[in-house]
Amino acid sequence: MPENNATVMIVITTMIGKNLSENLASVSKGIEEYQQLKLLKHPVKLTHYVTLTIVALMILFGAIWFGLKVSKSLTIPIRNLAEGTRRVAEGNLSFRIGQVGDDEMASLVQSFNQMTFDLQKSRKELEYSAIKLRDQNTEIEEKRQYMEIILHNISAGVISLDAKGFVTTINKSAAAMLAINPLEVTNQSYRHLLHGQHLTLASEVMDKLALDSSLNIPLKITLDGRQKSFMLHATALKKNGAHMGMVLVFDDLTEQEKLQRIAAWREVARRIAHEVKNPLTPIKLSAQRLHRKFSGPLDDSVFNECIKTIVDQVDQIRNLVNEFSAFARFPTVNPVPCDLIPLIEETIALYREGTPHIEFKLEAHNEIPKLNIDKQQFKRAFINFFDNAISAIGEQGSITVTLEHLMALKAIKIAVADSGVGISDENKPRLFEPYFSTKEQGTGLGLSIVNSIISDHNGKISVMDNEPQGTKFIIELPV
Ligand SMILES: Nc1ncnc2c1ncn2[C@@H]1O[C@H](COP(=O)(O)OP(=O)(O)OP(=O)(O)O)[C@@H](O)[C@H]1O
Ligand SMILES: [Mg+2]
Incomplete structure (x- = not known):
């Protein structure tokens, strides 16, 4: 290569074909376009970046919005459910959750509402049953009190036994007639409470009741040495044929x-x-x-x-x-206030001389108030007692008159006891009948007159064995 700056030009010409020129033209056009495009390269790139960023941001916001929307559709019903559960737990069963959509959450809400509705319904039924039960209990309690008052006040004796023969109830009259303490016999079997003749009698009644559902039987039994007559009405309690116990109602017919x-x-x-x-x-x-x-x-x-x-x-x-x-004749009583002790002493004085072999004793347990009585008739009564006692004693013995003021019963109790031969159980019920006598010379009117005198003074008389020997007459006079 030459080192100087001489310019050498070689011009070569040749005929260019039409195609080539066209191609050259299109190449130069292409280069031109390329140059132009090269100039536009940066702005276009930027435009694309911006577009892409906008699209990406739009997608991001869209996703967040969609996520929030989806989460909202879940959390609101769940929050409502939580609130509902709390209200139900507090007892508000009328609380309902509003319906949402028709997805699984909606069916959960529907189930919750159905559950609270059912709970509310059953609670109402329960409340109704409780009110009904309370009313029934009140009614039962009223009936029980009513029965208790009747049982307490009727003159008939009432005893109920359960299926095993244990005493479940015993009323005041029954306890008084049988001279027993209700607390001592309740929840005790009749087999332990009764003995001898009484147990045999009770067993007979039980056997008869097993065949018949009810029976009426007159009974004569000795209680505390006193012969007593009762009319017994026994009724078996049965449920579906099974024996549940029995109720015994009885009247004391002795006085009658x-x-x-x-x-x-x-x-x-x-x-x-x-x-x-x-x-x-x-x-x-x-x-x-x-x-x-x-x-x-x-x-x-x-x-x-x-x-x-x-x-x-x-x-x-x-x-x-x-x-x-x-x-x-029904004697006409002439009652005047009178002290019993001097009256009895005066009567005893009539005997002191004639019966030195008899020891007379007069005792008073407490202060004896004055009584409105017919003096002459009472003297006659004591004379009858003493005559009978003297002939029952025979050789040697004692007659004791005891007086007691029974404050609770508002009565005076007079006991005339002797140490004589005593009276058989067989004769006891007949003593107060006129013309009943075991003596050859006796009229048998003595004790029936005494009985009339005591009845005319609204009193009661009974006879029992004296301990250890003899007879004891008990008189009870109202104060
Ligand atoms: N204290 C007594 N001890 C034993 N038996 C008695 C006693 N008191 C009465 N009795 C019996 O009761 C019967 C009836 O007595 P009550 O006084 O009515 O008639 P009485 O004594 O037989 O006859 P009267 O009184 O006319 O002499 C007597 O016959 C006697 O058997
Ligand atoms: Mg007599």
Whole structure:
């Protein structure tokens, strides 16, 4: 290569074909466009970057918005469910959650609402049942109180036993009639409480009740040495054929029977006295007339004696009939306030001389108030007691009269006890009947008169064995 700056030019010309020129033109055009494009390269690149960034941001915001929307559709119902659960737990069963969409969450909300609805319904039913139960309980309680009042106040004795024969209830009258403490017998089996004759009797009643659902039987039993009559109505309690226990209702007929017997005797005595008394006056008058008319002319001692015997015997019969009708007549009592102790002392004084072999004792447990009584009749009653006791004692013995003021019962209790031969259980129920006597010379009117006197003073009399020996009469008089 030449080192100088001479310019050498070689011009070579050649005919260029049409195609080539066209190609050259398109190449130069292409280069031109390229140059232009090269100039636009940066602005275009920037434009694309901006576009892409905008699109990316839009996608990002869109995703966030979509995420928030989806999470909102989940969290709101869950929050509502949580609130609902809290309200339900607090007891607000009327709380409902609003319906959302129709997806799984919606069916969960629907189940929750159904559950609270069911809970509310069952709670209402429960409340209704509780009110009904309370009403029923009140009704049962009222009925129980009503029954208790009736049981407490009726005069009949009522005892109920369960299926095993244990005493479940016993009312006041039953306890008084049987002289037992209700607390001691409740929840005890009758097999442990009863012995001997009483247990046999109870077992018989149980056997009969097993066959029959109810029965009425008259009973005669000895309680504390006293013979008593009862009318027993027993009813078996059964449920679906199974034995559930029984209810025993009984009435004490002892006093009633005694009064009936006395009333019957009074009627008989009244009629006999009337029939016997009527012809006595004409007999006596006729005998006296015969005496007046014939004693002079006849002057016969036999005649006079016969007339005297007739008159005397008529008088004796009249006395007898009078005594007889004294029993038949309802005596008119003449009550005055009276101290019992001096009255009994006066009566005892009548015996002191004649019966030195009998020791009389008079004891008072406490202060005895004055009583409104017929003095003469009471003296007569004590004389009857003492006469009977003296003949029961025989050789040697004692008669003790004890007085006690029973404050709770508002009564005076008089006990006349002797150490005599005593009275058999068989004879005890008949003692107060007129004409019952075990003595050859006895009229048997003594104790029936005593009984009338005590009844006329609204009192009660009973007899029992004395300990260790003899008889004890108990009189109870209202103060
Ligand atoms: N304290 C007694 N001890 C034993 N038995 C008695 C006693 N008191 C009465 N009795 C019995 O009761 C019966 C009836 O007595 P009540 O006084 O009525 O008649 P009575 O004594 O037989 O006859 P009366 O009184 O006319 O003499 C007596 O016969 C006797 O058997
Ligand atoms: Mg007598």
